[in-house]
Amino acid sequence: MDLRYGMNPQQTADATPVRPGRWPVRVVQGSPSYINMLDALGSWQLVREASRSLGRPAAASFKHVSPAGAAVAGPVDEVTAELHGVHRADVGALTSAYLRARDADPKSSYGDFAAVSHPVDEELAELLTRVVCDGIIAPGYAPGTVARLGRKKNGCFLVMEADPDFVPPEYETRDVFGLHLTQQRDQVPLAATLLENTVCGELPATAAEDLLLGLVVLRHTQSNSVCFVRDGATLGIGAGQQSRVDCTRLAGAKADTWWLRRHPAVRALTFRPDIRRQDRINWQIRCIEGDLTPDERTRLSGALSRPGQELTDSGRAAWMARLKGVAFVSDGALPFRDNVDHAHRHGVDYIAEPGGSIRSAEVEDACREHGITLARTGIRLFHH
Numbered sequence: 001m002d003l004r005y006g007m008n009p010q011q012t013a014d015a016t017p018v019r020p021g022r023w024p025v026r027v028v029q030g031s032p033s034y035i036n037m038l039d040a041l042g043s044w045q046l047v048r049e050a051s052r053s054l055g056r057p058a059a060a061s062f063k064h065v066s067p068a069g070a071a072v073a074g075p076v077d078e079v080t081a082e083l084h085g086v087h088r089a090d091v092g093a094l095t096s097a098y099l100r101a102r103d104a105d106p107k108s109s110y111g112d113f114a115a116v117s118h119p120v121d122e123e124l125a126e127l128l129t130r131v132v133c134d135g136i137i138a139p140g141y142a143p144g145t146v147a148r149l150g151r152k153k154n155g156c157f158l159v160m161e162a163d164p165d166f167v168p169p170e171y172e173t174r175d176v177f178g179l180h181l182t183q184q185r186d187q188v189p190l191a192a193t194l195l196e197n198t199v200c201g202e203l204p205a206t207a208a209e210d211l212l213l214g215l216v217v218l219r220h221t222q223s224n225s226v227c228f229v230r231d232g233a234t235l236g237i238g239a240g241q242q243s244r245v246d247c248t249r250l251a252g253a254k255a256d257t258w259w260l261r262r263h264p265a266v267r268a269l270t271f272r273p274d275i276r277r278q279d280r281i282n283w284q285i286r287c288i289e290g291d292l293t294p295d296e297r298t299r300l301s302g303a304l305s306r307p308g309q310e311l312t313d314s315g316r317a318a319w320m321a322r323l324k325g326v327a328f329v330s331d332g333a334l335p336f337r338d339n340v341d342h343a344h345r346h347g348v349d350y351i352a353e354p355g356g357s358i359r360s361a362e363v364e365d366a367c368r369e370h371g372i373t374l375a376r377t378g379i380r381l382f383h384h
Helices: 034-054 078-084 093-103 122-128 145-150 205-219 244-260 277-289 294-303 313-320 338-344 360-370
Strands: 025-029 058-063 066-072 112-116 133-138 158-162 171-176 179-184 198-200 225-230 233-239 326-330 348-353 373-376
Touching (some): 025 034, 034 058, 034 066, 034 133, 034 158, 034 205, 058 093, 066 205, 093 122, 093 233, 122 145, 145 158, 198 360, 205 233, 225 244, 233 244, 244 277, 244 326, 244 338, 277 294, 338 348, 360 373
Parallel strands (some): 112 133, 326 348
Antiparallel strands (some): 025 158, 058 112, 171 179, 225 233, 225 326
């Protein structure tokens, strides 16, 4: 299969099945690039595994070979419903999963690649026509949905179909600078049994599901990586950092932004009708970040139909203190207690990590100090 171009437009690229004639995906519409193909294959593996592990429809919003957000089907809150113009009570399971996944980091999900574990229905297809999204992969499409999606992006919207029964080869190979690198595919099942080694605290069933979702997400996220999960949806993902605590701080900042977008002062920002959805999101986030430049203040004033109320430090702190029940997952062992200390600042009550570092005792002590439940999985999930 000829690809539109490689990682950059100046590079040619193609795709060939490892087993002749046995394709794991097919292009229904459009022409994928090299990165499109990586996003499609990575996101499909994530949602397929998440759905099988948790028994619910799953969705992911991918950007540059890592998820910006992932979720299983569940309730859509008022903020997400209002942003996308849907009625909470009427949202179907598959659409709810994608809305929740995209809402984790809506700034990063602008121009994402979507993946869902179940066939695309009319409701999800209609939603996709209204958001800035570059393509989707799913195991099937309801009649009429491909034609509907085909009108998006002047016919350039990428539609791919995954074979849900495809079993990849046991070994995977990568060519790097003249070398074939081969390794056994990581096929260890991600199941609730991995969370049975709870070294401190109690682990409710709902928290165990959140930790399990986090494990699935990180298996398909560029390492180092951590994620914050609550109620079956990621709140923040920190990926591709050399320092694990930097991952924690990055993901924690995204979780804070997700929560502060629900603050009354942020929700009360009233934009002019002609201000687009993504611009509203970006302005909300800039207000949350609290370091608007003079030029931004002028432009924000022009985007609002009436003056907004700024978040105060005390109001921000009081609101953040209400964030509870967050699960935190790390793809590698926590090397220092600073990860726990930072996680605690973002409402984390449950942590899952492999364990086995030379400072694991200090990590456990920190969890006990903060009243955090700690589960040691004994399995590392690096992905590069």
